[in-house]
Amino acid sequence: MKKKVMHFVQCALVKILFFGTGYSLQAQVSDPSSWESFVNSSDNTLVSDTFRLQTFGDSEWDNWGYSAKGGTQILDVSSVNIDKLGGKMGLRMPLGSAVRFEKYTPTLYSDVTAEIFYGGNYLNRGNNLSMRIYTEKDTSVQVIAKITDSNIACPYNALIIPNTPLKIDFFSATGTDPNGYYCLQYAFASGTIPTHSLFTGTGNWNDTIRWSHLPPLRHRSALIKGNVSITADTYCNAAAISSGNLQINPGTKFMANHLELFEAEASIQSGGAIAISDCITVHKTFEETGKWYFISFPFDVYPSGIDSRFNQKDGTPNAGGNFLYVQCYNGDKRASANRPNGNWEVVPVRSDDIPIFEKNRGYLIALDSQATNKTLSFSSRPGDIPEDFANTGTLSIPLATGMTAWNRENYGWYLCGNPLPAPLPLSQIEKNEALDGYVYVYSSSGYTAYPLNGDYALLPFSAFFVKASSETHINVSSDLSAKTANMIRTNAPLAPYNAEPAPDKQSTGLTNLKTGNIHYLIKDRQLYLQNIPEPGYIKLTDISGSCLLYKKIREGSASVPVSNKPGIYILQIETPHFQKHYKVILP
Numbered sequence: 370m371k372k373k374v375m376h377f378v379q380c381a382l383v384k385i386l387f388f389g390t391g392y393s394l395q396a397q398v399s400d401p402s403s404w405e406s407f408v409n410s411s412d413n414t415l416v417s418d419t420f421r422l423q424t425f426g427d428s429e430w431d432n433w434g435y436s437a438k439g440g441t442q443i444l445d446v447s448s449v450n451i452d453k454l455g456g457k458m459g460l461r462m463p464l465g466s467a468v469r470f471e472k473y474t475p476t477l478y479s480d481v482t483a484e485i486f487y488g489g490n491y492l493n494r495g496n497n498l499s500m501r502i503y504t505e506k507d508t509s510v511q512v513i514a515k516i517t518d519s520n521i522a523c524p525y526n527a528l529i530i531p532n533t534p535l536k537i538d539f540f541s542a543t544g545t546d547p548n549g550y551y552c553l554q555y556a557f558a559s560g561t562i563p564t565h566s567l568f569t570g571t572g573n574w575n576d577t578i579r580w581s582h583l584p585p586l587r588h589r590s591a592l593i594k595g596n597v598s599i600t601a602d603t604y605c606n607a608a609a610i611s612s613g614n615l616q617i618n619p620g621t622k623f624m625a626n627h628l629e630l631f632e633a634e635a636s637i638q639s640g641g642a643i644a645i646s647d648c649i650t651v652h653k654t655f656e657e658t659g660k661w662y663f664i665s666f667p668f669d670v671y672p673s674g675i676d677s678r679f680n681q682k683d684g685t686p687n688a689g690g691n692f693l694y695v696q697c698y699n700g701d702k703r704a705s706a707n708r709p710n711g712n713w714e715v716v717p718v719r720s721d722d723i724p725i726f727e728k729n730r731g732y733l734i735a736l737d738s739q740a741t742n743k744t745l746s747f748s749s750r751p752g753d754i755p756e757d758f759a760n761t762g763t764l765s766i767p768l769a770t771g772m773t774a775w776n777r778e779n780y781g782w783y784l785c786g787n788p789l790p791a792p793l794p795l796s797q798i799e800k801n802e803a804l805d806g807y808v809y810v811y812s813s814s815g816y817t818a819y820p821l822n823g824d825y826a827l828l829p830f831s832a833f834f835v836k837a838s839s840e841t842h843i844n845v846s847s848d849l850s851a852k853t854a855n856m857i858r859t860n861a862p863l864a865p866y867n868a869e870p871a872p873d874k875q876s877t878g879l880t881n882l883k884t885g886n887i888h889y890l891i892k893d894r895q896l897y898l899q900n901i902p903e904p905g906y907i908k909l910t911d912i913s914g915s916c917l918l919y920k921k922i923r924e925g926s927a928s929v930p931v932s933n934k935p936g937i938y939i940l941q942i943e944t945p946h947f948q949k950h951y952k953v954i955l956p
Contacts, residue, residue, distance in 0.1 A: 399652075401611035401631050404567055404592045408581045413563040418589060421473055421483075421558035426458040429602070433473075433556060439466025439541075446554055459554040464496055464544035470556060472503070472536040477583055478560030481533040488525030489551035492516045496544045498523070498551050503536035514551070523551065534558075564589055568613070571596045574603050599623045599641065610635035614791070616849060617641040617759070633828045633860075636791035639759035640849050648674070649758075649790075650748040651830060659686050659738030660862035661696070663811060663832035665731045665786020667762060668749040669724040676745040679736075681718050681725065686735040691742065695725060696733040698784040698834075698869075701769040707776040709871040729764050731784035731832025733863060762788025764835075764843040766803070772838055777912070778936065781805075781837040782870060788845050792826040794854045795819060803841035805912055805937075807952055809834035809870040813861040816870040818952060826854035833859070834870045838912070887942060891931065891953055898927040898942070905944030912937060931955060 398404060407413060421433035426443050437460070446459040462468060475481045489498065498514035514523045530537065541551050566582040566589065574597055575584050585591045591608040598616040604624040608615065611631035617623045619640035627647045630637070632654060637643070655662055672681065675693070682692040695716040703712040713733065719725060726732055726747070736743060764785050772780040785808075787793045795808060798821055807818040810833045819825045827833060835843075888899040896907070901924050909918035909931070917938070920929055933955055940951045 398565065398592060398609055401592075401594070401609070404594065404611070408563065408565055408567045408592065413565050413582075415479075415561040416564045416589060417559055418478070418562050418587060419557050419559040420475070420478065420586075421556075423470070423556045424458065425460045425553070425555070430604075433558065434471040435468055435556075436471075437462075437466065437468045439463060441466050441468060444552070446552065459552045462498075462539070462541055462551040462553065464541050464546070464549045467538065467540035468553065469538045470536065473558065474535070475533060475558075475560055476577075478562050481558060481560035483530040483534050483537060483556065483558045485528045485530070485537075485539075485556045486525065486554045487514075487523075487528065487539075487551060488554075489514065489523035489549070491546055491548040491550065492521055492523060493519045493544060493546055493549065495542055496546075496549050497542045499540055499542075500528075500530075501538040501540070502530060502534050504532060504534055520546075525552075525554070533560075562589070565592055566590075567592045567594065568597050569595045573598045573600045575601070593635075610637070614638060617643060618849070622756075630790060630829075633830055636829050637759040638789075638791045638847050638849055639757075640847060641760070642756040643754065643758050643760075644756060645749075645754040645758075647751050648749045649754055650746050652744060652746050653830070654744040655734075655736055656743075656860070657862060658736045658740045658743060660864075661686075661733045661735045661866050662862055663731060663859055664726075664734045665830055665832045666726050666728060666747060666749075667758070667786070667788050667790050667829075668728045668753055670726040670747045671724050671750060672719060672721045674748040674750060675725065676747070678742060679740070679745060681716075682737070683715050683717060686737050687739075688737055689739045690737055691740050692737040693740075693745065694735045694737070698731070698782070700782040700784070703782055703869075704768070704770050704772070704776050704780040707779050709779055709869055710867070712782075712869060713867050729762060729786045729788040731786045731834075759790050760847050762845045764788060764845065766835065766837050766841050766843065768837060768840045778871075781839075782834055783837060784832055784834055785843075786832050787827050787829055789847055790829045791847065792828055792854070792856065793845065794826045794848070794851050795821050795823055796854075797845060797848055797851065799844040799846075801837075801841055801843055803837045803839045804843070805836045805838070805952070806939075806950075807836070809836070810857050810859055811861065811863060811868070811870075812858060813864075815868070819857060820952070824854050825857050827857050828859055831857070831859040833857075887947065887949075889940075889942070889951075891955065894931050894955075896929045896931050896940075898922060898929070899925075901925055901927060901944070902947065903944045905942070905947070908941040908943075909933070910939045910941070912939070 423431050423433040440463045442461050443458050444461045494516055496516045497512050499512050501510045513528055563582045566580045566585040568579050570579050572579040577583055585605050588606045590606050593610040593613040596614045598618055599621045600618055602622045607627040608625050609629040612634045615637045617639040621641040624644040628645055628649045631652045679691045679693050682688050682694055686694045696713045697716050699712045699714050766783045806821055809816050809818050890897045901922055904923050906921045910916050917933055935955050938953050940953045942949050
């Protein structure tokens, strides 16, 4: 293993020693229910991990502190012709100087060694370089560069210090030649430790008590079953989240080669930045085969990014085998035909340069009724994840035809996806005059309209309809301080399989709703109001904003005839201390 590390040093010290090479997550931890036993088993293989590094100014990842005396200074190593390792800086030690590296405690690490790369020039007899090594058992001093001639150079070499050194000092002998010096280009300490560490509970990434085997950094991997926050720039090989949340705080950056999310209970929220060099994989389990479910992804999914055990098929989910089927919604067709049915369309089998699932767009997906596995994985393309992923998102609502009085009820329906890999509070959707103020979500009882200013949130990877009056863009941003909202469940299979949102079929969830102290009910063309706390007024407008009814109301109860034609309207109830707008349906 040491020979391999040395080869890496000669190629790129910081990149390899501190970050290492990638290790696959999926084959070892594909079942989150086994994580607790896995991390404590022999299957959690050991990996060589560089847990202390000092490059004297080369790297933001330098974490091995040191103190120095005797006129030491940082210098550009190219000036002394030792920049062949890829580093730019080193620590110049004049004769008579000393450097002391901080003590560390290698908890859970085994086979710990330290390594120093050093050399010197313009040295005379007796200008030796010595090292003091502190271990648990004793302290020893040894000469590592013995100078027996005049005006010579000490060749630059790596010195390996075995047997778990806890602290190291370097000091040079005094001399009369002011040009004589030694130079340290880097120092690091490494040991073996289990590759994976499991996080449970709530805390930040560096809370050691939350991890089974210390915080996983560099080329180690994280298994997360809790709520972990990133409070400083953090790099690991890979991370998998199940029943937990990864929160990236403002001003920080999370970096990994690969990231995996298991089910909708796993989420990422970001106020900072994220860098994924490979891809993000989402694992989705379907309750039943042969049924259509709503789904979306916050990244494009191409054919090569779909679980290799499954193939896409056209048509209905009954071909017999490990096949998947996908449908999209054609709102333009609905508007042009002015028909609220027959607008689901099969997504054809595509070449790998066209995504099957476009990011932030909703779809229906079904597994073949005879599929042998109900869990599929969906991955982004390598390098496709932007730094603002999980921080901001945009929903583009393209509408091809114009709205008229003829097709108003069927115009503007578009199936969106949650653009964030986290619960999306409806209040975080940017106000947009082109929208009717609601999202439409399917549940087992049909489509339900939820107000955009309501205390509701959509789960990650869910899909929902909006109704727009014109082409528009909807901006969404992550809010790390958002309070917990009522989660809208979206895991019900579509029944019937071709159901579509329609004003005469969906429930607004508002009839008989108690809001404050006011109850209202629309029945038989009559609006009934009860528990009105004080005099005020009601106003009924159509979706274009035209006022169709205005009437003052008194304290107590009221009954107001509503003679408008069937359709969707906005009811406003206002008193000096109460004001609410509701979407209502007149049958």
